[in-house]
Amino acid sequence: MSISGAMNNALSGLRAVSRSAEIVSSNISNANTIGYGRREMELSSASVGGNGAGVSIDGVSRNVNQVAINDRRLADGALALDNQRVGFNERLGNVLGKTDDLNSLNGSLTQLETSLIEAASKPDSDARLSAVVSAAENVVDELSRVSDEIQNIRMDADQSISKTVATLNDNLQQVEKLNTAIQQQLTSGKDGTALMDQRQVIIDKISEVIPLKEYPRDGGKVALISSGGAVLLEGKAAEFGFTPVGVIDAQMSLAGGTLNGLTMNGLDVTVNSSRSIVGGGELAGMFEVRDELAITAQSQVDAIARDLVDRFQDPAVDPTLGATDAGLFTDNGLAFDPLNEVGLSGRLKLNAAVDPSQGGDTWRIRSGINAATPNEAGDASLINAMADALTGKRVAASGAFSPASRSASELTGEFMSLVAADLIAAEADATFSRSQVNTMTQLEFTESVDTDKELQDLLRVEQAYAANARVIQTLSELLDTLMRSL
Known part of the structure; x- marks a missing residue:
């Protein structure tokens, strides 16, 4: 081999080890960076005229465990769905309060029961009759507050869906553009790994909204297919x-239009279904909440409100009521129609006949809603009948309750217990999903960058650098010797 050939070999070796040192340093410094894929330099033997000419840098490859990434993304989507359920039950539980809290829905019913008992012990007391009216009004306010909060939750979910869909479209467009940019980089012989890292981070965000799997395509591109089989990206983004x-009210629904x-892509997609092509992630959770x-x-x-109305709208409780007359609690001032139960809790009103602020008289609590004149001041029979109606055991006429007889407060307590149980179940599911995410993430990092191996590679790079530098030094000394001999 000629001196110039040996010199070229050594210089190409120096260039290779210099690039290797950069790659190893990058791997070590980004070992814990989200979305980073381990780099490896691809080398091949160079030749000129059939003779060895050192090494050629063919490019830089990016190595990730795509199976682990796909599994982790599915777990990310499941966790996002579980978090939506947890958030709903937490918010609903907060508005309901605790069963022993006087400011809760159940507490307001307890206060009404107490006020009726106190009024029955002294039916001629205007103050105690006013206390019954005040307690009944508080029950109405609590039911309305809970109903309003449920609709607020639905409106928030509706707005969140809109923002999430907009972000989803932006992210899919970014991945499409990065696909093109990566292909251009690779075609021109440049390093596209940094763009691949960026693309992986964006796809991770998409997978939380709609669980998906990533599939490689020619030119460094990728395709994205949801776990339900929807083509999110195949050349062009969906x-x-x-x-x-x-505004959303209780009567509004997706089924009702x-x-x-x-x-x-302009076609309707079913979201809340076990077979949904875009189900299983945050987006499905938002639709599920709404x-x-x-x-x-x-x-x-509404079933609790109906149960309350039915208890006091019964002529057997208040003989002054006709079959179609409203009782103590009304549907926006009218008698309740069983065919119009949806949203009743938000429309519930105290009968104006007993409410002084609406022109009524508190003595009707003692004498009857439709009584023409006050009865005897010491007659507590109607008040006792109302107290018995409130505490009496009966089966709820509607709602997802078990077919057991309960008092009004027991029915409300069961509802609060159901919400608490749903929260516990949702938190358990979220804990399991979070554990899966952590396990998959750990596996992904374990199989990504091994810093011990990278440090070993760095030592080999140093040795290679020293060897090539020694060759160049030897050739330089040889040339100096030759020049001195002339």
């Missing part, structure tokens, strides 16, 4: 559509 509404659903969990909760609160 486009999702959703239109939020301004008053709320909007999700579209994909269209299932909140609606179920509303139906249970």
